[in-house]
Amino acid sequence: MAAAIPAAPRKVLPLLGAANFHDRIFRGVVVCFGAIALLAIIFVIVGAMVEQSVVSVNTFGLNFIWGQNWDPVKRQFGALPFIYGTVVSSFIALLVATPISIGVAIFAVEMAPPWLGNTISVVVELLAAIPSVLLGLWGIFVMIPFLQTTVEPWFIDRFPNVPLFQGPPYGVGLLAGGLILAIMVTPTIVAISRDVMLAVPISQREAMLALGATNWEATARAVLPYCRSGLLGAIMLGMGRAVGETMAVTMVIGNRADISASLFHPSYTMASVIANEFTEATYDLYVSALVEVGLVLFVVTVLMNAAARLLVWSTAQSSQQLGAL
């Protein structure tokens, strides 16, 4: 994924009107096996998802989204608990990750010397390279016991009547899911924010400093408002990633289709229920329901990603135009 907008493409091989026979063959190959194949993949993905979920969509209609009851035994499928779990865990993740990520980006771009700034962003990208299952492994054996024995009992003892902190200290649950997602979305938000901030013309910052602003004031009042929509795009891309994460969340979320106000309550996300139950869906409606959950997940991620990229793109566009001044 390239964060910056694509520069104006070069006209080397026009699509039509080739002179030479060999050139035509080459272009044909490139278009066929490259572009068309890519398009075909997109259609195949959408098509497969839609086709497999048709049975479920017809059976439950919109009740699928509002229904709280996921009962494979009684053949009732309502996906609200998973939507709830996904939304809440992603929300917790963003709540924790956004201030930290944007802080890192500001630090790396505005405050630190270039060598440090570059090193930090490369190191944060390494965090993105760690596979989900390894983070989940660490989550199970390091983070969960810590939550179980230290963090959760502390909250439960001090706030016994607050609905947010009810329940036995399982360790696994919404909070654990949210925290591990926070770790996973941080690199995404940092990377995009950094790109967006780097695209702000230096003249903006310099003008503020010339007027006597402190470093922080120049950043907060000139740079950040300028790339507001780009930062929003970064956060949305982070949310898109959080929503689709599977393995790490499955290993720490508790696997329970429930809607509860407590952070410590086990929960279930859309991706987790598919991972856990897909190989055991013993009849067509069950498979179809799970694929429909996948379809909802797919649509949500695609919409979020598309909107986010448009936001980021528009920031870069406008700064390019202004930068040319």
Added chain:
Amino acid sequence: MATMALRPTADIVRRQVVDRTMGALLCLSAIVALTPLALVIGYVLANGLAGINLDLLTKLPKPVGELGGGMANAFLGTLIVILLASIMGVPIGMLAGIFLSEMGNNHFASVLRFLTDVLTGVPSIVIGIVAYTLIVVPMHSFSALAGGVALALIMIPVVTRTTEEALRRVPQSLREASLGLGVLEWKTTLFVVVPSGIGGIVTGIMLAVARISGETAPLLFTAFGSRFWPDGLNKPIAAAPLQIFQYAVAPYKDWHSQAWAAAFLLMLLILGLNIGVRVVTRTGFQRIR
């Protein structure tokens, strides 16, 4: 005049305090962001090194409850599935990248570019469902092939975009010089432009390989996992991240230590690829996605 600037006003002091404080907070946030990375790598190192032995790489898993054995089949399986995915994914990705870079100055290409970017964000579990529907069900069997297809689907958008970016960085003058000398367009592309950008292309491919070698979700119901040596591309196959997952959620301490050790090796591979590729080609310090 010297006397006027000596004592800063309360207002200026306040603003400087805010500036210092925010500076400290930002520095703190950088430390907080890097802490999980340090913790994860640290724990994987500490727990993983203890469990590394030759058995892990050479022996098959033992029956449940018996100590010992290894994950040789899982590492081999990962290699096979990555190879399958690359054979399918790299050519298509590169061709699509060439298309977007060299023939991509029209509306169709812009839309395709946008869709490709969006495709990189599709959850890998959804890709797993698609591969299951397309390959596992008609074949009536979980298979290495299905796993390879799933990973290829993840790989293609990434390789497409990195190839396009790499080729864009090739100076236009190179193309013009070649064409000016009378070299045909297709030869220009294949023998001048692509070799010029090969550093970025290979970087992109290696990073895509690093990414798919750690993917677990799409393999859950395609490759499925196995406790034996690979048996054919149309049969289930073990894979390292899959095995790590199965061992991590099981109660056997022996399996846990094997999982940590395998995690260590996997991480070595992935981080090694990431760092190595960037260092060697020196293009990695720009954004490579």
Added chain:
Amino acid sequence: MKLTGAGSTFDFPLFTKVFDAWGKKTGGQVNYQSVGSGAGIEQLTKKTVDFGASDAIMTADQEKAVGAPVVHLPVTLGAVAVGYNLPGVKDIKLDPDTLAGIYLGTIKSWDDPKIVALNPSLKLPKTAIAPVERSDGSGTTYIFTNYLSAVSPAWKSKVGADTSVKWPVGIGGKGSEGVAGQTSQTPGGIGYFELAYAKQNNIATVVMKNQAGKFVPPSVAGATAAAAGAAANMPADGKAIIVNAPGDTAYPISGFSWILSYKDLPDATKGKALLDLFKYTTTSGQQFAQDLSYAPLPSAVQTVDAKIVSSLTIAGKAQ
């Protein structure tokens, strides 16, 4: 010869041992995936495996979905242990009421008066109870919920018995391995899984009150005693449920586990190997049962097994 099977995690420890031994004897190889009885039934239906294994008896609907007749071959018998994680507290006694209460969510703490009443000599901590259950379709759940339905009318009406139910409380683990793992790692955890998993991981187990009013720990002897009555009257199709069995030494949460096979084995070479595997598992393979905390099949059951195996046909032809 390579065979594939999938299903019950209940059987997994036994199967890996038995299949390994069969492999050494015949040179064949069995790739058995421990994915839960529910998944095993599904794989059998989709014909992605040669045989399935389940501790739950297939419903009429499920058998119809396969499209071809299916046989249930009892291959082992075991106790579903209820493990718990309370360091320092040994041999907690529970009765049907308290166990149902824990899983219904009405009993929330280990020092609840009802539990204390059953265990006057133990010092029970104020820890919250953290029930763990199967998140996947499970024959072990089938046995466990059949027991709870048999002894608790509240459970029967509120939740019922099946391979997968809507649990009122608790967290989910995947496979018996997952439940055992979660139980042993969560303070105050309680979970149900085959005895082999408890033994292999040193998880303390609950002593249950059986129908005769006696407190019995999960054990091979307890399971054998539970099966005694049913074995004598084993139906020809091999399907029998033995929860809450009568008898002083019977362990109340016990069950059979079955290999599920097509009545007509489609492939000729594979069919011969499968027949040999089934025969081995139900006869010589039983020698491994005791060490792994499964009960060896009573001879009455082995007789029924032999009849079922000889009734299988290969590619349409009788043996």
